[in-house]
Amino acid sequence: MDLWIIGNKLGLLVYIILSVSILPKTGTPWDILAYLIYLCVNVTIPIFRNDARIQQLLSACSAVLVVYFAYRLDTSFVLLLPVNLYELVLLWEGRRRIALAISLIPLVMIPREELPVYILSTFLSFLLYTGLRLQMERLKRVDEERETLRLEMQNLSHLLNKNQEYIRQSEYTIKLEERNRLSQQIHDEVGHAMAGALIQMEASRTLLAANPDKSAELLGNAISISKEGLERIRLTLKDMKPRSEELGIHRLRLFADELSAKHALKATVTHEGNLDVITPMQWRIIHENATEAVTNSLKYGHASAIEIEVRVLNRMIRSSVSDNGIGARKIVKGLGIVGMEERAASVGGTVIVDGAHGFRVTTLLPNDKSE
Amino acid sequence: MNVLEIRNLTKKFGDFIAVDNMNLSVREGEIFGFLGANGAGKSTTINMISSLLRITKGEISLLGKNIVKENKFAKLNIGIVPQDLAIYEEMSAYENVSFFAGLYGLRGNLLKERAAEALEFVGLGDKHKDLPKNFSGGMKRRLNIACAIAHRPKLIIMDEPTVGIDPQSRNYILNSVRKLNEMGSSIIYTSHYMEEVEELCTRIAIVDHGKIIAEGTKEQLKSIITDTKEIWIGVKNEERLDIDALQRISGVISVQPEEQTVKIVSRGEVGNLNWIIQQLIKDGVEIGSVEEQAPNLETVFLTLTGRKLRD
Amino acid sequence: MNVLNIALYEIKRSLRDTRTFVFMLAFPLILILILGTALSNAFSSEVTMDGMKLLYKVSAQNEPLQQYWNGFAQAIESQGVELTAANGGIDGRAAVADDQYAAYAEIDDNGVRFFGSSLRTIESNIIQGMLTSFADRYNLAAAAMKNSPEAVQAILADAGSSGSFIQEASIDPHRKPGSIDYYAIAESTMIAFYACMSASWLIRGEVRRRTALRLAAAPVGKMEIFAGKVIGCTVINYLCILAVVLFSKYAFGANWGDHLGIVFLLLFTVVLLAVSFGLGIAYMIKGDSANSVMTIFVQIASMLGGAYFPIQDDMNNFFGSLANLSPLRWANDALMNLIYNNDLQAALPVIGLNVAIAAAFLAFVAVSMRRREAF
Incomplete structure (x- = not known):
């Protein structure tokens, strides 16, 4: 908006300079001083973009100056007045009609021969001002709309995240419940069976000398109860033990294999150190961050290979996802990176994103093996 | 008390986040090392501490006072040795120091005294009338330091003070840093030279992409990577090795004899090399070579950030 | 501080x-x-100003004009203008063109005719300025003659006093x-x-x-x-x-x-x-x-x-x-x-x-x- 008003002023000023100083060759140094002062004051206006009050003051100043110049030096200067008046109204956010009205006031004071030019320039300035005003209002409306939409989107995505978190949590609880149920089952059924077998065997021992036949029968019972119990243990355990690919590094491998299969790239997983110290919570973070990092790489990286590395150090666990793509000279933190950081921070870790040689996302988590 | 306390410090340049939610404290009497590759955010942090850059978010306090609210106090108590030489080549060494000290409010005799003292301190006492344009690189670096210490700041920030100088000047500077520290200034020291930081600093922070990824004494930092060290001993007659006796030495975790060498893995913090060698001598083992492999800060940095300190 | x-x-x-x-x-x-x-x-100040030579010919019959011209001639002579009366045979214009004189002026009853040298523009300009003011003043005097003859004397007397023709500072040779x-x-x-x-x-x-x-x-x-x-x-x-x-x-x-x-x-x-x-x-x-x-x-x-x-x-x-x-x-x-x-x-x-x-x-x-x- 500034530019248009400056353009408007500049155009008029050039016209005045031409008509006062250059063409009739009657310009005095005072005229030049007046041009310069006008320029100074009006150039300052856009500098104070952040302070409307100073802008109003300067614009008013300029209006007064213009009138003074018109009165003292050359009436042409009055042509500059309407722009300043419109600028003031614009800054005050007053009504358009007021603007038109006040710009017509000088009409009564202007000599007849200047009237046509003044009316023409006022009219053109008014058109420009009105257009600007309309555009600005429209822009503001659009901005506001965009802002509400953005807020709405933020709320929604927040809600979505929450729901996903909830689902994940409930999955976890379901697993825990399942585990509880299984241990209960072992206790109830296998425990009872073992107790039964024990009683049979004790009885068998006491009867061993007196009644070997009965003893052998009891022992046979005990054996079959034990067998049944063992079988039940096996069955229960088979149900309870998570499938190996759901755990830790296997899950990462599976993920990498899927990547290689689905996309035209080579994904590898390497590891170093004792993986057993990584807690399930940390595995979850490592896995989620790896997924996020890979998503980033696929989206922006143009990579043909992705390497996932997990290293267990003495006091830290370092997992990194690096690709061989173009990377980025400057990393702009998006929601994805913030999410990774938040996850890592929840267990006291950090995330470094580097784009110098392809993307590399490093998650550093503390390794509290001593505790 | 902490000389410097940085809380949730963030600096953005447009979209780019140069310093990302940094937390840090420097205790009184420390030489605090700041380790990081170029563009890691070291200089940005330092510039915010010395009020050269505005803080986007978070706060810094010096001796318990917020440096934005009590800017003059903070500026008076900080001395900064910039990475690049910041001296007037056409003014004499003394004029340089006294001009900058004068900006810190020193006047008259006190100013003369302090300026002379600072020059004496960096070993330029006899050169105070000379123009820096005739100085060697090392002398310029020393003058660069003198300009920052004449007002006796509580905290001295040294940004790569030893870049591009001869070993003698470097030693001189390292010793001056220690002396300044002994005289009561806390020091923040950044350097590309790992050995300097390892030798000089009492506590070190590793910075990458505007974040502090590890912080502590050098032992603490090394123990992030591993607790153990490997000692490789070249032996001529390995049949005389008493493996059980070696394993009983405190700190030793495992002993693996190989052809002509024996690899001993030991806890890192235990100084048991003497005991091991004594044992070997007692057993009549002829020792060819001894090599100790322990992680240094360079490996710590490389392992954690995946990149070299000097690219 | x-x-x-x-x-x-x-x-x-x-x-x-x-x-x-x-x-x-x-x-x-x-x-x-x-x-x-x-x-x-x-x-221009380095150009020698003492060479302001004016050739003139008076063919006026008018008595006051002649008298007036003589006064004027005396006045400008004291300002360093060299006046030479043209003899009948001399072609004034040719003399100026030959760079013998800076200017040539013919004074008759109808007025002053002036020919300036294109070679010595500065001198001829100065002389022209003087002649212009002379003519103006004479016209004034002539007009006054018809209405109030007693004023003529004062005007002409004034004309004779030196320096009043060349007040312009810009042609003061010492102020350039x-x-x-x-x-x-x-x-x-x-x-x-x-x-x-x-x-x-x-x-x-x-x-x-x-x-x-x-x-x-x-x-x-x-x-x-x-x-x-x-x-x-x-x-x-x-x-x-x-x-x-x-x-x-x-x-x-x-x-x-x-x-x-x-x-x-x-x-x-x-x-x-x-x-x-x-x-x-x-x-x-x-x-x-x-x-x-x-x-x-x-x-x-x-x-x-x-x-x-x-x-x-x-x-x-x-x-x-x-x-x-x-x-x-x-x-x-x-x-x-x-x-x-x-x-x-x-x-x-x-x-x-x-x-x-x-x-x-x-x-x-x-x-x-x-x-x-x-x-």
Whole structure:
């Protein structure tokens, strides 16, 4: 908006300079001083973009100056007045009609021969001002709309995240419940069976000398109860033990294999150190961050290979996802990176994103093996 | 008390986040090392501490006072040795120091005294009338330091003070840093030279992409990577090795004899090399070579950030 | 206190810089000397004015006119015009064309007919001016004769008194600048304007030298540093100008007029303008291109301002109006008027203008410096 008003002023000023100083060759140094002062004051206006009050003051100043110049030096200067008046109204956010009205006031004071030019320039300035005003209002409306939409989107995505978190949590609880149920089952059924077998065997021992036949029968019972119990243990355990690919590094491998299969790239997983110290919570973070990092790489990286590395150090666990793509000279933190950081921070870790040689996302988590 | 306390410090340049939610404290009497590759955010942090850059978010306090609210106090108590030489080549060494000290409010005799003292301190006492344009690189670096210490700041920030100088000047500077520290200034020291930081600093922070990824004494930092060290001993007659006796030495975790060498893995913090060698001598083992492999800060940095300190 | 310290340090530093000195002192002095002696012929004051030869022929029958002409002839003879009455045989016009006379005038009852020499324009112009005023006055007298004859006597008596025909200061041979005088003024203002070059380095130099970092880290306000440096730079440049002016006055004998105070004030405002202009440009244009922009601007402004050769006043073409944009031009015109016409009024608008522009630039720099981080 500034530019248009400056353009408007500049155009008029050039016209005045031409008509006062250059063409009739009657310009005095005072005229030049007046041009310069006008320029100074009006150039300052856009500098104070952040302070409307100073802008109003300067614009008013300029209006007064213009009138003074018109009165003292050359009436042409009055042509500059309407722009300043419109600028003031614009800054005050007053009504358009007021603007038109006040710009017509000088009409009564202007000599007849200047009237046509003044009316023409006022009219053109008014058109420009009105257009600007309309555009600005429209822009503001659009901005506001965009802002509400953005807020709405933020709320929604927040809600979505929450729901996903909830689902994940409930999955976890379901697993825990399942585990509880299984241990209960072992206790109830296998425990009872073992107790039964024990009683049979004790009885068998006491009867061993007196009644070997009965003893052998009891022992046979005990054996079959034990067998049944063992079988039940096996069955229960088979149900309870998570499938190996759901755990830790296997899950990462599976993920990498899927990547290689689905996309035209080579994904590898390497590891170093004792993986057993990584807690399930940390595995979850490592896995989620790896997924996020890979998503980033696929989206922006143009990579043909992705390497996932997990290293267990003495006091830290370092997992990194690096690709061989173009990377980025400057990393702009998006929601994805913030999410990774938040996850890592929840267990006291950090995330470094580097784009110098392809993307590399490093998650550093503390390794509290001593505790 | 902490000389410097940085809380949730963030600096953005447009979209780019140069310093990302940094937390840090420097205790009184420390030489605090700041380790990081170029563009890691070291200089940005330092510039915010010395009020050269505005803080986007978070706060810094010096001796318990917020440096934005009590800017003059903070500026008076900080001395900064910039990475690049910041001296007037056409003014004499003394004029340089006294001009900058004068900006810190020193006047008259006190100013003369302090300026002379600072020059004496960096070993330029006899050169105070000379123009820096005739100085060697090392002398310029020393003058660069003198300009920052004449007002006796509580905290001295040294940004790569030893870049591009001869070993003698470097030693001189390292010793001056220690002396300044002994005289009561806390020091923040950044350097590309790992050995300097390892030798000089009492506590070190590793910075990458505007974040502090590890912080502590050098032992603490090394123990992030591993607790153990490997000692490789070249032996001529390995049949005389008493493996059980070696394993009983405190700190030793495992002993693996190989052809002509024996690899001993030991806890890192235990100084048991003497005991091991004594044992070997007692057993009549002829020792060819001894090599100790322990992680240094360079490996710590490389392992954690995946990149070299000097690219 | 800090402002003063910084200013003093700045001055001391500039004094150490011998190159600046050679440039700011020797350069203008040598230019004055070389241009002043080499181009001395280009200046009209060097043309010998004693050769104002006028050939005339009086064929008027009118008694008062003849009487009046004789009075006039006596008067202008005392001003150094050599009058020769044309004998019947001489062709006046041919004599002028042959460069024997500067002009030829025929006086008859119908008026004065004047033929000026195209070779000696200055002389013929002066004589023409005198004759014009003679004719005007005679017409007045002739008109008065019809209405109130008693007034004629007074008019004619007045005509006889010397000097009243040539009041114009511009044709006073002693009040026209010689080439040394001219170049002393032109080079002084030019070198004053060169201050903008060193000013453009004021802040950029600190940044380049990295000392800006130290200054910003010191417990001194940005405005103090800024003020100190501007004052220092202005003072040192101003001192150079003073030296140039005094040296040219006493060593070269250049004419600096009777109002040295105002001259110095005017030159001070030029330095101030240059310093603030240099700072402003350095702030507006990032990087080293500021330097080239400045150099080009200074050279063009110097040329248009007449630092290398005088620009004619009557140039009404594009070049002439362009020349009016050069701050050196304003300063030079004002100085000329001040020195040769004692026109104190001419200096005031220029001083005002310089100060106003300087203030605008300084305000701009101050504002943009406040907004900037560091420097």
